[in-house]
Amino acid sequence: MSFPITPLLPAIRDSLSAHPRLVLEAPPGAGKTTQVPLALLAAPWLEGRKIVMLEPRRVAARSAAGFMARQLGEEVGGTVGYRIRFENKVSARTRIEVVTEGILTRMIQDDPLLEGIGALLFDEFHERHLSADLGLALALDVQAQLREDLRIVVMSATLDGERLARFLDAPRLSSEGRSFPVEVSHFPARRDESLEAQARRAVEQALAQHPGDVLVFLPGQREIARVGTALDAASLPADVEVQALHGELPVEQQSRVLQPAPDGRRRVVLATNVAESSVTLPGVRVVIDSGLAREPRFDPVSGFSRLDAVPISQASADQRAGRAGRVAPGVAWRLWPQSQRLEAQRRPEMAQVELAGLALELAAWGSDELRFVDPPPPGALASARELLQRLGALEGGSITAAGRKMLELGTHPRLAAMLLAARGAREQALAADLAALLEARDPLRSRSDALAERWRALAAFRGGRMPADASRSALAAIDAAARQWRRRLRCESTPPAEIEAHELGDLLAHAFPDRIAARHPADPLRYQLANGRMARLFEDSALRGEPWLVATELRFEPRGDALLLRAAPVDEARLRADFSDRFVEEEGAVWDAERRALVARRESRFDRIVLDSRPAGRVDPEQAAQALTNAVRELGLEALPWTEGLRQWQARVACLRGWMPELGLPDLTDEALLASVDAWLRPAFAGKTRLDALSEQELGEALRSPLDWNLRQQVDRLAPVRITVPSGMDRPIEYALEPDGTPRPPVLAVKLQELFGLADTPRIADGRVPLLLHLLSPGASTASRSSAPARATRSRSPAPPPPPRAASRCRSPATCAASGTTPIRKCARR
Structure with a gap:
């Protein structure tokens, strides 16, 4: 059988003989998925080892394996097999193994040498699933450190092949498709x-x-x-x-x-x-x-x-x-x-999902230095690691024994922590039900906030009764998933038919330790969460008045309390038994929002839930710096004494990161700074007990602390604050970013008469970046034109200016206006 990719197969084999990596572009229907693995089976460099091909979906994995097996006149599980979640059709004879993306991560983590595997094929990479990006990063690390002979092929129909080939330092081959209009x-x-x-x-x-x-x-x-x-x-x-x-x-x-x-x-x-x-x-x-x-x-x-x-x-x-x-x-x-x-x-x-699973995989690998096509956002990664600390999967940045067991379960770390916390067969079966419920869509049509009602609907479905407000298909899918989880846990117990009110919450507390909540003493609808936030029940909540809850779903509001959408009661005695280390009594510095200062208190707490608080002596200086840092983390960077000059310095660093990435400047956007306040801001609070005790000068030095002396000099030289114009005057340069975080052209606002004699457009960044000249009227002030500082953050940048015209030699105003080729134009704000 001939496919459009068939004529290209010899070039693919030859390329992989000479180079260990390859980017292959082929449109749908070209045959890359089923023909390339078969064509590589006899390659000399394979030496009889396996080819593992990643498919983003189970349907595609089964289909591709079945098609290749039929071409060989065999059944699936012979020369060609597949492995997906909860299903395995491979044998000792299998040479081509089609797997879904998460399976490859487990294979590499379990055997970094990838013994018996000669090639990894990443199919449909343009879908950019997190597990595919992680799998490729791990594979590249294995190839660089342990297996120079390992071949890596990245295949897709609609990816940016040129960019990917540059990233991989790999040849790039393209196949024509076969299609009709x-x-x-x-x-x-x-x-x-x-x-x-x-x-x-x-x-x-x-x-x-x-x-x-x-x-x-x-x-x-x-x-x-x-x-x-x-x-x-x-x-x-x-x-x-x-x-x-x-x-x-x-x-x-x-x-x-x-x-x-x-x-x-x-x-x-x-x-x-x-x-x-x-x-x-x-x-x-x-x-x-x-x-x-x-x-x-x-x-x-x-x-x-x-x-x-x-x-x-x-x-x-x-x-x-x-x-x-x-x-x-x-x-x-x-x-x-x-x-x-x-x-x-x-x-x-990578840019739009929760990263707890990725953070746990990186901890298990033991290195953060992996090469990602698009690196994980630092803020999301920091939040993921904080969650893993709460789950007991990380300690001091290193993976724990419990964290390794979580990885083996192949699900989200929250659910894995809950499954591992179950005591005995009965609780394991109940935990399997909860994992299936949390992974599935809501089986009820009602708005009830009690998770127990969902479980009781599942129990009724198993007993042959069908709740009026439930979806039969949804409950059937949940029941099937729960059976798979019981099989995975080797749990032979059947799920219980009845449960106590707190049994679900006792298990869920291990999945959502940050969302354990205690009732406010003065308001039965208000709860304080273990992460320090406040949350509120519906007025008609079925959970009203419960002393302890664990929330599985919350709606976070920008102002005020979060809304508890779904939760389950928790038994305090079980909390004290399972989380004894989080019940503490100590003296410390507490942020007083009304006084905007720290006060000394003796507190009894569960995590960040204050159970009892009494006045104490003086504020401990060592605790004060951390408490003020935590206050900034909660209030946001706006609580700090920013000046326009500091915001401009922040924008200068961000612009240089875009213009000259080889400098290796750190990310100092608001998002990155907020994620790393302990590293750069906490030392600046030494000896202080109030936020407003931090001066503008001290904030500036703290902001610059991630840069060594040489990098600071480079910023000042390559992105200067001011520039001398032909009139001999120094004029400020304004820096800003686009909404997507890319640098805008730096702006020099100047009077026309001050530019007479200018031979060419002024440039910065070692001549790479021309300044955008804004022409001011003769009577205008040449002070900075911006009334608000330009922040190095994507979400707060002002609207972009019109693009500059092509540069030319400056002439008289009349000639400039007529030619339309000068970068000088009248500023729209004047």
């Missing part, structure tokens, strides 16, 4: 029309106007079910069959969708983005695209990364449309307005 248009929605109704109209019209099967891209199972229900009520032709395709379907049903209809019937396939790449749906001539996908986003409500329906990227939209042109000319209808603009590429998960 696809006519793309936007299918308009009617006023107030739901996605389901619009999709139904589009399917009906597509079946009437075009031949072949119809592939409908929807964000998730919920939308697939709704559109399926809408199509069941429609008058579709008798020869049309509606099928679903998503990762949670049984293997047999997935396989049936990926094969042509045996009786020649037309099909309407309702799919998530599993059908976007790596799997082929034969017979599709029409694609109907909702323009949405469920992707992980950090959800502060739950403390996990949840799947949210978000707009897809332009690259994904193009890839989806291409599915209509695989067998013949096709059409693609998009269900979003033509005026809507999409991002060019998908953002990496």
